[in-house]
Amino acid sequence: MAHTSTAPLTIIAPAKLNLFLHINGRREDGYHELETLFTFLEFGDDLTFTVSNEPDISVTGDTNGIELADNLIYKAARLLQQHCNCQQGASIKLLKRLPMGGGVGGGSSDAATTLLALNKLWGCDLSLTELAELGVKLGADVPVFINGHTAIAHGIGEQLENVELPQSWFCVVHPGQHVSTAKIFTHPDLKRDTPKLKADWQTENLGNDCEALVKKLCPEVEKALQWLLKYAPSKMTGTGACCFAEFSTEAQAQQVLAQLPEKWTGFVASSATLSPAHTALNAHFEMK
Numbered sequence: 001m002a003h004t005s006t007a008p009l010t011i012i013a014p015a016k017l018n019l020f021l022h023i024n025g026r027r028e029d030g031y032h033e034l035e036t037l038f039t040f041l042e043f044g045d046d047l048t049f050t051v052s053n054e055p056d057i058s059v060t061g062d063t064n065g066i067e068l069a070d071n072l073i074y075k076a077a078r079l080l081q082q083h084c085n086c087q088q089g090a091s092i093k094l095l096k097r098l099p100m101g102g103g104v105g106g107g108s109s110d111a112a113t114t115l116l117a118l119n120k121l122w123g124c125d126l127s128l129t130e131l132a133e134l135g136v137k138l139g140a141d142v143p144v145f146i147n148g149h150t151a152i153a154h155g156i157g158e159q160l161e162n163v164e165l166p167q168s169w170f171c172v173v174h175p176g177q178h179v180s181t182a183k184i185f186t187h188p189d190l191k192r193d194t195p196k197l198k199a200d201w202q203t204e205n206l207g208n209d210c211e212a213l214v215k216k217l218c219p220e221v222e223k224a225l226q227w228l229l230k231y232a233p234s235k236m237t238g239t240g241a242c243c244f245a246e247f248s249t250e251a252q253a254q255q256v257l258a259q260l261p262e263k264w265t266g267f268v269a270s271s272a273t274l275s276p277a278h279t280a281l282n283a284h285f286e287m288k
């Protein structure tokens with residue numbers, strides 16, 4: 001049944017990190033075969049949904065110059081509305097914390113949180129599998145945010161194998177450069193020939209196949225990786241530009257963040273096995 005209250009509901013769109021990212025090959029359609037370990041962070045954008053009985057959809061707040069029709073939040077809402085022939089609409093307000101084009105999946109996470117929240121609020125009642133099938137039309141990263149569990153992704157990122165990892169703390173640094181995912185994936189120098197994982201893989205020794213190319217194209221990424229390396233092993237997430245280091249306590253991660261050069265921004269957050277968006281939605285709808 002549709003949610004009848006029009007009270008605003010705020011749900012997080014969490015960041016993700018790729019704890020490793022291997023590229024195993026390139027398909028004929030240009031997409032790449034990947035193996036990558038996704039974890040969620042307890043840090044992200046906030047989306048506030050107010051449902052209405054008119055079919056209009058608006059997105060306000062920190063839209064950062066993105067046209068409404070291009071905003072992944074708007075695209076996700078329209079896709080669900082059309083798919084379910086839903087007569088209701090929504091106004092959605094965005095509080096942006098995640099750097100755009102930063103490799104922490106902000107746009108994909110915003111899209112996934114929109115699908116998850118409106119599915120409940122409009123009473124569409126699609127399963128997570130159905131939502132993920134809709135979501136992949138918006139981006140290869142959307143299904144992992146719909147699935148909502150720490151996972152290794154195979155295929156182009158849409159085939160998910162849930163895994164359990166101990167909780168860690170991450171210091172994430174954004175070295176101020178925007179990296180276009182499409183530019184990295186179309187670059188002739190990208191490493192695309194890593195063999196598939198063996199059964200006994202260990203996270204610690206696995207890297208990011210985009211890192212060498214992005215370091216060459218974006219010197220600030222190389223500098224951020226070197227800076228973090230003074231404190232702990234450092235890696236880049238996704239196609240960059242954010243870099244991160246892992247710690248066992250919050251205090252250790254905060255100590256590193258406190259030293260961050262002023263020209264960069266960063267944050268500290270713990271990992272979460274279950275996506276904080278799912279946790280928030282489950283808590284809200286169980287209380288109803």
Ligand SMILES: C[C@@](CO)(OP(=O)(O)O)[C@H](O)COP(=O)(O)OP(=O)(O)OC[C@H]1O[C@@H](n2ccc(N)nc2=O)[C@H](O)[C@@H]1O
Pocket residue numbers: 018021030031032033034036102103104105108138139140141142155156157181182185237238239240
């Ligand atoms: C590689 C990752 C790792 O998380 O990079 P980040 O974007 O997070 O940095 C993602 O899977 C990206 O997912 P997403 O950002 O949703 O990708 P899309 O919008 O579908 O595609 C952006 C561009 O990347 C290319 N692309 C994407 C995924 C993939 N497996 N192979 C590709 O070649 C597509 O050809 C497209 O030109």
Ligand SMILES: Nc1ncnc2c1ncn2[C@@H]1O[C@H](COP(=O)(O)OP(=O)(O)O)[C@@H](O)[C@H]1O
Pocket residue numbers: 066070071072073099100101102103104105106107108109110181238239240
């Ligand atoms: N709501 C949104 N938030 C962020 N980016 C968006 C959004 N809607 C569309 N985009 C577009 O998607 C691109 C990739 O965004 P993002 O997901 O932040 O990057 P990444 O996948 O590298 O983390 C942005 O450069 C922007 O043009």
